Amino acid sequence: xxxxxxPYGDTTGxxxxxxxxxxxxxxxxxxxxxxxxxxxxMGLDPAMVAHSKAMGPDFTFFVVYGRAQHLxxxxxxxxxxxxxxxxxxxxxxxxxxxxxxxxxxxxxxxxGNDAHTVxxxxxxxxKGFAGEKGLEYYRELRVVNLGAQVSVPGLVERxxxxxxxxxxxxxxxxxxxxxLLNTMEMSAAFREAYPDSRxxxxxxxxxxxxxxxxxxxxxxxVFSRGTTPAEVASFLVHELVTRxxxxxxxx
Amino acid sequence: xxxxxEPRLALDPAKVRKARRLAKRVGRPIVALAQExxxxxxxxxxxxxxxxxxxxxxGIPWANRLLDTVRADVGLDxxxxxxxxxxxxxxxxxxxxxxxxxxxVGSVRFRLPxxxxxxxxxxxxRKSVGAGISRLDASRRQRERLVKKWGDPxxxxxxxxxxxxxxxxxxxxxxQAAARGGADVIAVIRSTGQSLLDFVPEGATREGYAGxxxxxxxxxxxRAALDQSSAELxxxxxxxxxxxxxxxxxxxxxxxxxxxxxxxxxxMYGILFRDINPVRTLVDQRFSRQVHARAGIIIxxxxxxxxxxxxxxxxxxxxxxxxxxxxxxAKEAGLADWQLGxxxxxxxxxxxxxxxxxxxxxxxxxxxxxxxxPLKWMPxxxxxxxxxxxxxxxxxxxxxxxxxxxxxxxxxxxxxxxVVTPWxxxxxxxxxxxxxxxxxxGGLSEDFHPPPDGFINTRARLVLDESIDLLERIxxxxxxxxxxxxxxxxxxxxxxxxxxxxDGGRGLDGVVRRxxxxxxxxxxxxxxx
Numbered sequence: 001x002x003x004x005x006x007p008y009g010d011t012t013g014x015x016x017x018x019x020x021x022x023x024x025x026x027x028x029x030x031x032x033x034x035x036x037x038x039x040x041x042m043g044l045d046p047a048m049v050a051h052s053k054a055m056g057p058d059f060t061f062f063v064v065y066g067r068a069q070h071l072x073x074x075x076x077x078x079x080x081x082x083x084x085x086x087x088x089x090x091x092x093x094x095x096x097x098x099x100x101x102x103x104x105x106x107x108x109x110x111x112g113n114d115a116h117t118v119x120x121x122x123x124x125x126x127k128g129f130a131g132e133k134g135l136e137y138y139r140e141l142r143v144v145n146l147g148a149q150v151s152v153p154g155l156v157e158r159x160x161x162x163x164x165x166x167x168x169x170x171x172x173x174x175x176x177x178x179x180l181l182n183t184m185e186m187s188a189a190f191r192e193a194y195p196d197s198r199x200x201x202x203x204x205x206x207x208x209x210x211x212x213x214x215x216x217x218x219x220x221x222v223f224s225r226g227t228t229p230a231e232v233a234s235f236l237v238h239e240l241v242t243r244x245x246x247x248x249x250x251x
Numbered sequence: 252x253x254x255x256x257e258p259r260l261a262l263d264p265a266k267v268r269k270a271r272r273l274a275k276r277v278g279r280p281i282v283a284l285a286q287e288x289x290x291x292x293x294x295x296x297x298x299x300x301x302x303x304x305x306x307x308x309x310g311i312p313w314a315n316r317l318l319d320t321v322r323a324d325v326g327l328d329x330x331x332x333x334x335x336x337x338x339x340x341x342x343x344x345x346x347x348x349x350x351x352x353x354x355x356v357g358s359v360r361f362r363l364p365x366x367x368x369x370x371x372x373x374x375x376x377r378k379s380v381g382a383g384i385s386r387l388d389a390s391r392r393q394r395e396r397l398v399k400k401w402g403d404p405x406x407x408x409x410x411x412x413x414x415x416x417x418x419x420x421x422x423x424x425x426x427q428a429a430a431r432g433g434a435d436v437i438a439v440i441r442s443t444g445q446s447l448l449d450f451v452p453e454g455a456t457r458e459g460y461a462g463x464x465x466x467x468x469x470x471x472x473x474r475a476a477l478d479q480s481s482a483e484l485x486x487x488x489x490x491x492x493x494x495x496x497x498x499x500x501x502x503x504x505x506x507x508x509x510x511x512x513x514x515x516x517x518x519m520y521g522i523l524f525r526d527i528n529p530v531r532t533l534v535d536q537r538f539s540r541q542v543h544a545r546a547g548i549i550i551x552x553x554x555x556x557x558x559x560x561x562x563x564x565x566x567x568x569x570x571x572x573x574x575x576x577x578x579x580x581a582k583e584a585g586l587a588d589w590q591l592g593x594x595x596x597x598x599x600x601x602x603x604x605x606x607x608x609x610x611x612x613x614x615x616x617x618x619x620x621x622x623x624x625p626l627k628w629m630p631x632x633x634x635x636x637x638x639x640x641x642x643x644x645x646x647x648x649x650x651x652x653x654x655x656x657x658x659x660x661x662x663x664x665x666x667x668x669x670v671v672t673p674w675x676x677x678x679x680x681x682x683x684x685x686x687x688x689x690x691x692x693g694g695l696s697e698d699f700h701p702p703p704d705g706f707i708n709t710r711a712r713l714v715l716d717e718s719i720d721l722l723e724r725i726x727x728x729x730x731x732x733x734x735x736x737x738x739x740x741x742x743x744x745x746x747x748x749x750x751x752x753x754d755g756g757r758g759l760d761g762v763v764r765r766x767x768x769x770x771x772x773x774x775x776x777x778x779x780x
Contacts, residue, residue: 022676061676118444127524131669
């Protein structure tokens, strides 16, 4: 197969594409012309406005068909592989049940003065986030949500008591780098309290974190804005079931 | 409300009566629990009813500051009213806000008044809180006047649309556009996690997480904007928000004062999805529903939520059971049939054979069990995959069930569910979908008579039987501490697969057993009806 392809409408090489969008322009000839201009700039030529409709006095909605002028070289496609597989709740549960033969305990908290539980609740509460159920929904995860304003020693103590496999910490407040300092204090405390091989997986999340900073902060993973519960659950399975087992197998 | 719809299902009336009787029995211990307890939020709602609003410079509402001080001085088991109005009668402050300010800096000490002092404090409390009750009544009368003037929507179901930008001023523009596009009811989604705040934020807010904070000022601004739209459009556009979470009673009170028209109000949502303590929120719910009853607000219940976690076929009877329980709790709290927006949803896997017929059976069952309630019909979410074209078709079938089974309130489904928060064009397309279906087959229900032994009737009867079984099992549940079957059933994961024990979850420390001489003039007034 040639690595060079075009979109396929009903004939090889026809390049046909369908798209829809809204412009902040009142419906009319000018609006239709503007839609064609946009489609042309998107690489659709010729472009045909198949449908345009006023949406209120100031907006127009379009359905446009056109021939894409661009070629796609499939050899030049690079795919960014996530370093772990994204699992559905069912798959995650199964992996834990098979790989660990017990439930995995996750302790979550907002530490320091941060009272914003939005992030930790979006990940942990069954209600979840972005249409995905939170970790509480996973039968094989035992979730202990400590809520807001938990002290670092309190968090370590609870993690020991609950025999936590993973500790999730959420930080929203960034004043004077509070999120970074709190995280480093937390990771240091866990290193002190646990022998290295027994330390729970440490995960920190919040809208202003840089995902590259895990090593610097002393945690196993940093999650930033828009992270969904399934991503977190999949990462935990990867770290605690898939990877740890692989390490044991090698040793 | 339309005339009672003609029955379409051949249900055994004796079984329907039995299901209702069982629901009432299941509810009885919960009602008793509510009568024996109060909560911090009920007491704060009482203060708010008497006109206390505003917050200290840190944003902590005066209602919280005052209540916390009273609780520290004399406890809450006698209610907040006696110590607070005793302090006012003693001349510690000119009004509640001043008293809260003084209390928060420790310059007032509260006591439990005795004898004549108690009589005086009680009379003063009754007068202040009574003024708030009168404001609820005035809001209700105002709504009745405006509905008369501008009229109700011409069609059933009422079309319910959501806005949620986080910024109340942005919401207003979107809500007015949605009303112009055909929405009869606007719901302003709350900021994620507001249900877990044990205070109600103050003032107009411009930042939220996936929603806009419910505040008294936001309520006022949005209601005023929709009054403008109602006048422009010649129909009364209703406003919805959420009386749920830890501040359920306070938000119900603010909604009544600011003439909101519908409120999501269902303890089970907070218990299952937010891990709120079951006792706290069931106690709060009774007070909230009493306020809603008085304020003429339609409640919406959240049965649709169960089906987002449990299977919509296997768990169909849990929806019915919850509707029966919600009806029973609501009636006990004084709500009338026209105020019961009992929830249910179109969430059966579309790949299951006969999924549409099953949906019809479930929707008809709800319709027939609650013939005079404005049932709230919720669109598919769980099986919306991101294929927006298939989603549009699914929403069309959802609308068809709504039209065919005479649902009261139809929450408009978005084809971009699970992809993006709705775009302007998504809303417009969604409303076209609804309008097409209602236009094309709004009257189809009169031609629709499923045969008594056909698939739909058989399925509906099965779900009713399963519901009766479940209610009987709940009654049989025994739990030594509370003696309430429902609490034990909730602890066992009967609903939505979540296990929520009565001594776990958030907000339990805000529950207080009432003393014998507990006094709350708001409850007295609400129960006097």
